[in-house]
Amino acid sequence: MSLVKTPEWWISVVFVGIVINLFSTLALAFMQRKYAYLVTRWAERNEKLAKLRNERIHSLANSDHDLVLACINLNKIRLDSIFEFVLAILMLTYALSARDSSPISYAVCSIGALLSLMQGMLSTIKYGQELLLLTEAKLLSDRIKSKDSMIAAE
Missing domain, CATH: 1.10.287 (Helix Hairpins)
Known part of the structure; x- marks a missing residue:
């Protein structure tokens, strides 16, 4: 408990808190970019598959x-x-x-x-x-x- 009373401990806690906050902001931005990329790729894939399916249906119907x-x-x-x-x-x-x-x-x-x-x-x-x-x-x-x-x- 005597460690909590020292100024070095409090400075290190504040420093670690700032580093974690910066890292979390960067990690969040990275994850948002990756998520947006995955969602657009998924949507493009679904559109392509739907188009292929409709073409096959029309081909079979004709x-x-x-x-x-x-x-x-x-x-x-x-x-x-x-x-x-x-x-x-x-x-x-x-x-x-x-x-x-x-x-x-x-x-x-x-x-x-x-x-x-x-x-x-x-x-x-x-x-x-x-x-x-x-x-x-x-x-x-x-x-x-x-x-x-x-x-x-x-």
């Missing part, structure tokens, strides 16, 4: 052949996700049966089951995204065809 191929690809994505889930179940079943006899096989199969499960979940997410995109393209295609039939009827 071509029945491409729409059919995209539906076939959608089925492939769904089958991939089902395969990954079945593989995860089989690997986990084998891992549980080999738990006592071979710890290495148990560890390898458990990790494999986890990775396969994660890949199946990613495939399911991709399937949902593609399904939404194809549904929107199909609706747009139907709208275009109904407009064309109305024009042809006139």
